Amino acid sequence: MTTPVQQAIAALPVPREWLWQVVVRPRRRTLGIEVAPDGGVLFAVPAGADPAAVADAVRSRLPKLALEVRRRQERPGEPVKELVGGTSFAYLGRRHRLKLVPAGAGRRVRLHRGWLELPQPDTASEGALRVAEWYKACGGRWLSARMPSLALRAGVPAEVVGADDLGRRWGARERDGSIKVHWAVLQLPPALVDLVLVHELCHLRVPGHGERFRREVRLVLPDADARERWFAEAEPDLWRGAVRRRAHLTG
Structure with a gap:
């Protein structure tokens, strides 16, 4: 209707x-x-x-x-990755090559000696899910450590924060009051992750995206306009879990 x-x-x-x-x-x-x-x-x-x-x-x-x-x-379609040895994955602005390692008890996705190690998955989709979960876990810890100083600068209480799949949104305030950041954002340099966090923190003061809201963002991040342009350029390249399927995954 x-x-x-x-x-x-x-x-x-x-x-x-x-x-x-x-x-x-x-x-x-x-x-x-x-x-x-x-x-x-x-x-x-x-x-x-x-x-x-x-x-x-x-x-x-x-x-x-x-x-x-x-x-x-x-703009081009959503980036697609192939889960083979040497594929590049970014974390907080730094690139790491993928290394497939034998699967086994206790094996997990981790950064080790500059490589992103992935225990051999049965399918590409399973591998992509494990990598996304790694971004959520590592990114969530990084976001939690980052939040207090940004909240202090914004003049608002430090909220519980975590990384998750937010679909179309890069940041959101959940019903329980927590702030969530799309795990794909953790591929970006810290300055751009901060932009997403500050955006959500400023919504605690001002709803909507009018001029008052933009003033609040600029008070916390004086270079917010430049960061927003940088984000707009980088955002289309963010990998959000799409993978090319292969019969066998090889290191």
Whole structure:
């Protein structure tokens, strides 16, 4: 069923080729706009949102939104890796080559002497899942150590933080109040991981992404604009678990 908010957005000069949807998120207080990796647009609105106010907010952001949608539609597809010896994996901005080691009791994915060691999996999908779990575990510990100093600079309480698969989002605040970062973000240099953390921390002060929110981010990270441009360039290359399947995995 079409809602008044959907009708209000549909009445705007939104390009016909766009794939967009409206979702109601009761915890939101202002409009949120998310652009998916394929260029789809999601408008997240509070319960009981005023259709006219939402339409005005969307209209003001259409030029910038159109540039972002076009950028995402034109970029290459999601990176795919082949789980063979020597394949490069990044962690916190540093690259490590993959080394397949014999499987056995107690064997686990680990960084060892510059290599990312992966116990021989039965399938490529299983191997990708194990590597993703390694990013979550190692990244979660790194994020927990990083959080207190950033929270202090942002002037907010240090939240529980962890790494997980967030689908289309790079960072999120969960219902229990914890902050989650997509595990793929842990491939980036610390300066860009900090950007995602600060983004979520600043939402504790200011909902939405208006000018007040941007001022809060810049107070914590004066070079936030430069970091955001850097993130936009690096983000399309983030590996999110897609692998090329082979009959046999070899080191």
